[in-house]
Amino acid sequence: MPLTGRVAVITGASSGIGLACAEALSRAGVAVVMGARRTERLEDAVARIRGAGGRAAAMTMDVTVEADVIRLVAQARSTFGRLDVAICNAGFGYYGTLEGTPPEIMRRMMDVNFLGTFYTARAALPIFREQGHGHLIFISSIVGRRGIPLMGGYSASKAAQAGLAESLRSELAGTNIHTSAVYPVSTDTEFRSAMQRDYGYSVSGLGPKQSVSEVAAAIVRCVEHPRAEVYPHKTSRALAVLNAVAPAFTDRLVRRYGRRRDGEMDAAGRGGD
Numbered sequence: 001m002p003l004t005g006r007v008a009v010i011t012g013a014s015s016g017i018g019l020a021c022a023e024a025l026s027r028a029g030v031a032v033v034m035g036a037r038r039t040e041r042l043e044d045a046v047a048r049i050r051g052a053g054g055r056a057a058a059m060t061m062d063v064t065v066e067a068d069v070i071r072l073v074a075q076a077r078s079t080f081g082r083l084d085v086a087i088c089n090a091g092f093g094y095y096g097t098l099e100g101t102p103p104e105i106m107r108r109m110m111d112v113n114f115l116g117t118f119y120t121a122r123a124a125l126p127i128f129r130e131q132g133h134g135h136l137i138f139i140s141s142i143v144g145r146r147g148i149p150l151m152g153g154y155s156a157s158k159a160a161q162a163g164l165a166e167s168l169r170s171e172l173a174g175t176n177i178h179t180s181a182v183y184p185v186s187t188d189t190e191f192r193s194a195m196q197r198d199y200g201y202s203v204s205g206l207g208p209k210q211s212v213s214e215v216a217a218a219i220v221r222c223v224e225h226p227r228a229e230v231y232p233h234k235t236s237r238a239l240a241v242l243n244a245v246a247p248a249f250t251d252r253l254v255r256r257y258g259r260r261r262d263g264e265m266d267a268a269g270r271g272g273d
Contacts, residue, residue, distance in 0.1 A: 003224060004029030007080040009073055011063050012090030012118055014041035017187060018141055020216035022089055026054030028220055031080045034058040035072040036090070055080065056145045063090040063116030064108075066123075082131070086124035087221055088117040088161075089139040093154040106153045113157035117164065125177070130270045133176040135217060135226055138165050142231075145240040147256045169228055178226035183240075185233040208233050240252040 007027055012018040013034035022032040026049045034056065036042055042058035049056040057079045061068035076083040089111040094105050121136050128134025142156030143151060165181035172179060186209045210233045218232035231237040243250040 003220075005031075006084040006223075007031045007033065007076050007082050008085035008087060009033045009035065009076050009086040009120070009124070010036045011061075011072070011116060013058070014045065016039045016089075017184065017212050017219075018087070018089040018213050019045055020212035021219050022056065022090065022211070023049060024054060024216040024220050025085075025223070026052070030085070030223070031055035032057075033072065033076040033079065033109070035061045035063070037062055040249050050137070057102045063119060064111040064203045069116070069119040070123045073082075073120070073127065077127065083127050083134070085137065085140065086120050087137045088120045090116045091139070091157075093151065095150055095154075097150060098152050099150060101153050109153050110160070113154070114160040114164075116223055117161050121164070121168065127242075135178045135180065135223060136168065137180045137182060137222065138162075138167050139182050139184070139219075140165075140231075142239060144181075146243045146250060146254065150234060153204075159190065165228075180222050180227055180230055182215070182219060182222070182230040182232065185210055185236045187212055187215055208236065213223045218223060254256075262265045 003025070006029070008030050010018050010022050010025075010032060013022050013032075015037035015038075018034070018036070022034050022045060026032050032049065032055070032062075034045060035043055035058070037060060039060045042060065046056045046058045057075060059072050059075055060066075061072050063069055073083060094109060098198065109114035117138050118138075118255040121138075124134060124136060125127060138161045140161040141154075141158040144160075144162045147159070162181050162183075165179050168179040181205070188209065188211055214231045218230050222230050229237075239250070240255075242253075
């Protein structure tokens with residue numbers, strides 16, 4: 001799929017992987033429509049992309065509000081005349097035992113991480129069907145392929161994205177509408193600082209890490225050459241394979257190399273994404 005002249009919608013685009021995707025795609029000739037809750041950051045990003053010669057627009061929105069997602073997708077067509085790619089990226093995480101995970105935080109994770117993806121796909125698919133082509137890209141996580149200790153809620157929300165991607169691939173088989181799931185490992189984003197801000201602690205781990213630019217580059221390649229699954233850190237695919245053939249051994253492995261809390265939880269921690 002040639003990139004010049006294409007149009008992409010990206011949720012969670014004010015920072016992290018979403019912002020890196022917007023910048024990388026714009027450099028490749030794609031017009032980007034960026035959605036997130038932080039207006040000032042969106043405006044700064046649009047200004048940078050336009051200043052570098054790219055095409056960009058933005059909308060302040062919340063992926064848990066279906067009407068907002070519909071407006072974001074509509075803006076792509078009204079501003080740039082078409083929509084070719086929808087990148088479902090908005091998300092946040094929580095670290096703790098199952099019984100230590102407040103139900104309201106679990107519900108919020110499913111609303112943001114899964115329902116935000118569902119709403120975006122649901123808004124984009126009628127356009128893709130009408131024009132006969134399109135590409136849905138779900139930014140999941142390697143923990144959506146293999147859950148890790150003390151991140152059960154986050155792992156579950158990311159596994160839900162993976163299941164939705166697999167179902168859509170089957171539904172759309174034989175068409176020119178593609179669905180891809182991306183499984184990054186631990187990435188240098190605001191993920192940890194957001195935990196520190198909202199819950200009073202952050203986490204770290206001994207496993208492999210990657211930069212947002214590496215993830216964005218893998219996603220750009222996927223837009224050019226659609227693939228069912230993308231593992232930006234190539235060796236991480238082995239974890240999913242290992243889990244299928246030796247789950248008990250993998251249990252011990254992820255317990256040893258999984259994430260760890262870097263501070264004590266603030267009893268008055270705030271929720272958010």
